[in-house]
Amino acid sequence: MKKVSTSTHCVVPDPPKAQNRDSLALPLPLQRICQAFIIACTAQQCLDNASDCQENAISCFVRPYSQVIQNRCQVTCNTCDCRDEAVGCATSIAFCHDAAVEPLVRDRCQKTCGFCAGCGFISRGIVPSVVSAAPSRRVRVVFNNVQVNCGNTLTTAQVASQPTVTWETPLLTNLTVHDSERPGFNTTAFTSQFNLGYPGCSMSTALIACLVALLLVISGMGQQCMDSASDCAANAGSCFTRPFSQVLQNRCQRTCNTCDCQDNANDCAALISICQNPTFEPTVRDRCQKTCGFCAGCGFISSGIVPLVLPTAPSRRISVVFNNVQVNCGNTLTTAQVASQPTVTWETQPNAMYTLIMVDPDFPSRASPLPGQRLHWWVINIPGSTVSSGTTLAAFQPSTPAANTGLHRYVFLVYRQPAAINSPLLTNLTVQDSERPGFVTTAFVSQFNLGFPYAGNFYQSQS
Known part of the structure; x- marks a missing residue:
């Protein structure tokens, strides 16, 4: 008999009461996405599809057995919410046991290759609220003989003293933070700033890279780009x-x-x-x-779009043309020049579908922006770069920044979809004008497993 978990691949919240709809933490566009996603998600149960899972549980995280066991014994191994971060993992399965490319597949193809840590980072919402992808290894944390175990509940007395923390290939470091600096720490901003990549990608290598990066920053101060x-x-x-x-x-x-x-x-x-x-x-x-x-040579990092809007820069440029006026990686255009819907194209892959997003991270002003971004355009299920053939969730809205709010950055992003986003995920996803502020690009990308940005471009404008 197949063993069935009491939970599914996602966490299903209690239905909100109608009068409390506006009190939910997520903006309405994302509420709708989550609600639609839950409908599809709850239809899929997490199962053990083998009768020997219990006797092989000890091998859930032992190579090379983990590749088979984690997929056959999802409940036993606690890998129900494990996923791949790349689109082409199924076609790269032959490289799962190739030591030369293990760092790549460990980060990008955890589910296909059996590199899941089994710690529920996605089902518990830690992804994407803290980090954009789940680690592929566990940290061992022990408070006075009490072990931290992937979300177990401990009392404040049990965790009162500093724990013993170890992990594969440990390395000591000296990064001191004062109490006054603790609030407001941004994990994704730190990992992006110092190029640490995915969590768990050889922590010793990551910390060494961090220290090297600090030295390079110090030694490179004052040097010009040449x-x-x-x-x-x-x-x-x-x-x-x-x-x-x-x-x-x-x-x-x-x-x-x-x-x-x-x-x-x-x-x-x-x-x-x-x-x-x-x-x-x-x-x-x-x-x-x-x-x-x-x-792509588009200045996404130097302009601050990375990490404000997304954690990594696209590797291709989108061609965006407003009435013969070309968007060119941060050039300044007038509101009159960008008043009508542009022609948008990009380099495509055979039989691929894409999502196009246009956002303003500087709403209502760059000096005092709201959390998230203002959504200006959102089209999914685009075959190739034929935007008109996609499904429009938010119609194009011209950039009309308020007077005296400075330059706004208007960012175009394209993501390659792993598959079409179909019903019931399309139910009630149309975005009203009042719902455009507060859109969070990374939350949508993580929700639908879109991975790295495929292409991008941006311009600036002010009234």
Whole structure:
């Protein structure tokens, strides 16, 4: 008999009373997404699909058995909410046991390759409220012989003293925080700032990278972004053309506008040999943009869009044209120039579907923005880059910033969908104008497992 968990792949809250609808924490557009998602989610039960799960429970997190056991014994291994962070994991399953690419598949294909930590980070809402992806290893935390165990309840007396904390390949560090600095700590901002990548991706390597990054920041203060070659202007047309971009983007940073480009993984130098391998392009394009020359050169980091709107920069540019006026990575356009719906296109993959989002993170002003972003356009299930054939959840709304609120950044983002977002997930998702403020791009991306941003662009405007 199949063992059935009392919980499902998601946490289902009690239905809110009608009079309390406005008191919910999420903005209404996201409430609707969550409610629709719950309908689909509750239809799927978490099961053990084997009769020997209990006797093999000890191997849930032991390689190579974990790849099989975590999928056959989801209840026993507590991996019901485990998921892949990449679209193409099923086609890369042959690399799950390849030590050379383990850091990649451990972060990107936890479910397919059996690298789940089984700690319920998603079902308990820690993803995406604290981090954007679940760790693939557990930290061992012990308070006076009382072990922390993935959400177990402990009394304040049990956790009164400093615990013993260990993990695979431990490394001591000295990062002191004063009590007055504790409120307002932003985990994703820190990990993005110091390029720590996904949680659990070899913590010792991550901490070393953090310390190295600090040294580089200190030693690099005052240095200008420079071209290190004399032929950059002559080769500028190849800044984003493969395979030349891998060399040009590093030798001609100023010309290619890739000064703020960075890798999103700590081991890219060791993976440089696969930069030109088509099999690994989706992975290295997202994780090793600087090393492999996949930078979009659009200034998402230097402009502050990363990490304010999203944790990593896109590796492609979206072509956005308003009546023959081109959006060009932060150029300033007048409200008259951007008054009508633009033509938007991007490089596409065969048989792929995409989501297009346009947001203003500076509403009502850059000096005093509201939490989240103001949603200006939202289309899902776009075949290729034919936006008109997608499903519009929020119709295009021109940028009309209020007077005396300074420049606003208007950000276009495209995400590749793992699959079509179909009914019942499409039920009542149309966004009213009053619901546009407070949209959270990362929450939507995490909810539907969209992964890294596929492409992007932005302009600035003010009244």
